[in-house]
Amino acid sequence: MNRKRIGEDARMVHVSYAMTDKNGTYSKYIGASMCSLFERTDSWVTIHLLHDDTLTEKNRNYFVELTRTYGQQIFFYNVAEECKDLLAEAREIFKRAVDTDYYTPAALYRLLAPILLPQDVKRLIYLDADTIVNMDIRKFWEVFLDGNPLGAVTERTLMEHYQKQIDRSIDEKLYLFKNSWTDFDTCFNSGVLLMDLEKMRNMGEILLSGLRFIVQHDEECRFFDQDILNYFFARDFLHLPWNYNILQHWDRQWGSPEPVEGIYHYMGRTLRYNYEEPRDRIFYEAFVKTPWCDAEFICKSYAVTVNVLAGELNKCVEKNRKASTAWANRKRVFVGAKVDEEKIREMFSVLPEEPYIVMDDGWKRGLCLPYDLSTHIYVFFMNSFPELKEKLDEAGWKEWEDYIDGKSIIVPHPTRVIDEYRIFLVI
Template sequence: MNIVYIANEKFAVHLGVSLYSLYERNRYEKDIRVFIISTGIGEDSLGKFKSIAKKFDRSIEIIELNDTSKYFDIGIQDSTFDISKMGRLLVGELLPKDVDRVLYLDCDIVILHSIKGLYNTELEENIIAAVEEPTVLERVRYEIRLDYEASYVNAGLLLIDLKKWRDNNLGERIISYSKSIWDKSLFGEQDAINGVLRWKTKKLPPKYNFFSNYKYFSYNTFVRVYGASLSYTKEDLKEAKRRPVVLHFAGDERPWIIGSFNPYKRAYDYFKEKTPFRDVPNETGKRLYMLVYHMMNIITVICPKIRKKISEYYIDKAYKKHSERK
């Protein structure tokens, strides 16, 4: 299995947690080849990653990405530009040519079970496989010119046919699309990936990239309130909540923030305690915000339409701020 992460020092702790979970829950896999594309990870953190790999008799390959000028022009490098996110578009250029399939993982992901089934997913004529993100609002889809019939997927986990990716020059095409929607896009490269690969994406069951805050959403909420047309069933969502294979701590209720009520916090703490990052303190100063955010999650269960209204308010606010900085 070929796995790739991209991170800077800010997310080093979480990458360490994810890396440990990957190795522990796939300890019987013969081959796990991990690439870490570093965009400013410190030597101490890199050493800790290597010690985690050594514990499981594995090795990791570090790829430094410092000069981005030949990939991204100054026109899109504004205050929101983050090479740690955009860098996933460069996997075709940065990974060795003998890698023809790779699983990209965000750093805020924890692996709870074997990912062999995920990695061996048959892509058929598709170039990537990903999990749908049903709470993405219609305005977001409209602004990035996404067809009504096309699903919007989360790019925090991408299974990539790297041969087809290279053959179709996907990195350059997605970067080009990103530039074309830069003044309308809130989610950067994720929006662009959806725009370019809308008809070349295989949909994965939600257990392979389960958002921890989706614990509070029902299948009917996704379909009736958010208007999502899903490839998976109500039973698939129940299975994902009960036994996620890949757990994604997306959203603001992060388990490493003191005061967080994240329902899957114990999984993150379990793996962190086993890593060389165990003594790194959790974030402070957000207890009140964590309480308010948790109340919003409770509201989601009771009256999901209110949750959607809240989301629409903040999305509209984000677009206003976005337009002001142009």
């Protein structure tokens, strides 16, 4: 590949992703996003993949194969090596922002793009791994930043598009909204960014100073990379239209029935195995064209799903055995909402002499459980069972002897057992 093609050709579109992949199963998300991008453009595209030592040789080869299939190019940047000292200092400042199960260093890699990428790369589109590009990326690339260092979509813009009310009382409690020139009108999501790397380079490195700010206000900050970017750029960025960062958890509820032109962002684990849902469909239409979707994936997908279902069914069967033993020599007392009585009586073949006590969350004002525990056992169907359990345990009642969580012994519908996102993630 000719590296000169990166900066010297004005038609070149530069796109960056960041990843860490401890189990080797996360790379396929970026693969699907890249494929969706390549499918919808005639432009030359260079992918800049920011990664660490967790990138396997197999996944690296898949990225190269996918990129070459579309006649594009990709460059790899091992951030763990190239920014070793910087990341070590970052860990000293605030380790939790760099290394936790929930929050990986890859989230911070986008902050390092200005210093990692070649100087002749002057503009960059950054995309989170869990995005699908449902548009020609050149249209996004050609957005005029009007002197701003970056462009992003605000939550205000998204909420106004969906015509939903905003609860300022919650968000204005955040430190960032009080002390860093940030408010709900300017707070933006960092999953899709258009970056002027020259302007950002002139600011110098922002990771360490950003972490020093975050560590002082840890309790108020939720998303470290996003909070840092908002801290530095909240009053100095181009407000992009809503469709450049379409958040799935809102669009599924309030969006149009068919996909629109834009970039779909599957944050919040919103991806499902539902081909009839257009937002899922555009993801899988891209994924099936990647090297990750092969015979091994299909077989593993089936095996994992079967194992999940079998495991949950076995748990339920074991709990039912335990319940049968508990009420073998006592009468059952069923407790739940009035609307559920008929369904529960039918489901558990409730005998005429077995009482059903109608109870809702009003129990918190006082419990009325009149039956003797030596002859009866209570079976609760309450949404607030965890709180109820605390009260019963305090009173000396014993679970599986004196009372049972009835919902735990109902065989669940498969759709309630299967977390499709996690199944796809582990394969």
